[in-house]
Amino acid sequence: MTVSDPVVEEVVATISRSATEIRQGLIGRRGTVDGENPSGETQAEADVWADELLGDRLASIDGVGQYASEERPDVVDCGDDPATSDAYAVAVDPLDGSSNLKSNNAMGTIFGVYDAALPARGETLVAAGYVLYGPITTLVIATDETVAEYELSGGERRLVERDVTVPEEPVVYGFGGRVPDWPDDFRAYAREIERELKLRYGGALIGDVNQVLTYGGTFGYPALESRPAGKLRLQFEGNPIGYVVEQAGGRSSDGERSLLAVEPDELHDRSPLHVGNDELIDRLEAALA
Incomplete structure (x- = not known):
């Protein structure tokens, strides 16, 4: 499945290609740095590294006007203002659950593509998703058309399920x-x-x-x-x-x-x-x- 909007598709493709690199890059980056994120939490070395990697790549996409991260205090202007143009804003949690690095448990990357300047209501999202670094690296991407799941390997993504829905019987x-x-x-x-x-x-x-x-x-x-x-x-x-x-x-x-x-x-x-x-x-x- 390909996302219909070319800018959103490039954002998703960039995160997909980066996921394998991020996962491999966790090795040797399990310690903390001498600093805190804007929420006052101790940063893992991997938090800072993943943010820099994704920030550089996503900010360079034509049509992305703002990049924001849980690891940075302010929005990064990287193109046209989403408030006055067709550009999108991308907000990212580069490494959700990084406290699990020490115990080597699951973590992920979360992202949202907003059709508005940040901070913005969730109703302005045009796409959102996450990468899960579990036994298998997977990507879940939601648009106004569907929610799809992929397996990621070697920078490529393989469609697993085209129309993910919450099962009716909760478990x-x-x-x-x-x-x-x-x-x-x-x-x-x-x-x-x-x-x-x-x-x-x-x-x-x-x-x-x-x-x-x-x-x-x-x-x-x-x-x-x-x-x-x-x-x-x-x-x-x-x-x-x-x-x-x-x-x-x-x-x-x-x-x-x-x-x-x-x-x-x-x-x-x-x-x-x-x-x-x-x-x-x-x-x-x-x-x-």
């Missing part, structure tokens, strides 16, 4: 944050879900969301007592993941509304994140109302 769940830090209303909802579904939680957003797309169910990183705005970044994680799941027939929510309807104030705004089967997200919003 798995995963919830982030420390349980004592969960608000009471979310804790009550979580206790219900625990009695119905199987726990699958790996500490990397991409791996946990991919479980939901594969088996059906729900993943959530809720608002916490100590962090009411949640942990995950709207532009780099919430919007792209929400877009993928919604295009696959599921729902996304910040606890009240679709993640794609949330109005951002700042590039690095955080948001609670919940995705999954419609019925489970409906129950979540009812529990938190």
Whole structure:
């Protein structure tokens, strides 16, 4: 399957070609650097390296006017302003779950292509997706036409499934944050879900969301007592993941509304994140109302 928009296709192709290189480049880059990202988190050496690699390549694409990364404080202007032209803005989490490097567990790359200047609502996305560095390196890409999954090898991508949808019968769940830090209303909802579904939680957003797309169910990183705005970044994680799941027939929510309807104030705004089967997200919003 080829994405119909040539600029979006070049973004996807660039990320696909870079994925094998990123995965191989993780070797020898498992340590941390003497610095923090804009969210105050310690950066892995691999975070910085993957951001520089993707930033250089994506910013050079004709039709990409802005590049933004979870690892950089500001938007990088790299062409025409998306607010006044046909150029797109690309937002990337270069290495989601990089804390898993030490234990050699799954991680990924998340990206969103916005038809608007950043920060932007998720409703302005024209494509979004992620690479999962699991036992097999895979790419999931969502457009307004479909959600497709590919296997990546040697810089090439092979179509595995053309029309990915969230299975109707939910099987798995995963919830982030420390349980004592969960608000009471979310804790009550979580206790219900625990009695119905199987726990699958790996500490990397991409791996946990991919479980939901594969088996059906729900993943959530809720608002916490100590962090009411949640942990995950709207532009780099919430919007792209929400877009993928919604295009696959599921729902996304910040606890009240679709993640794609949330109005951002700042590039690095955080948001609670919940995705999954419609019925489970409906129950979540009812529990938190």
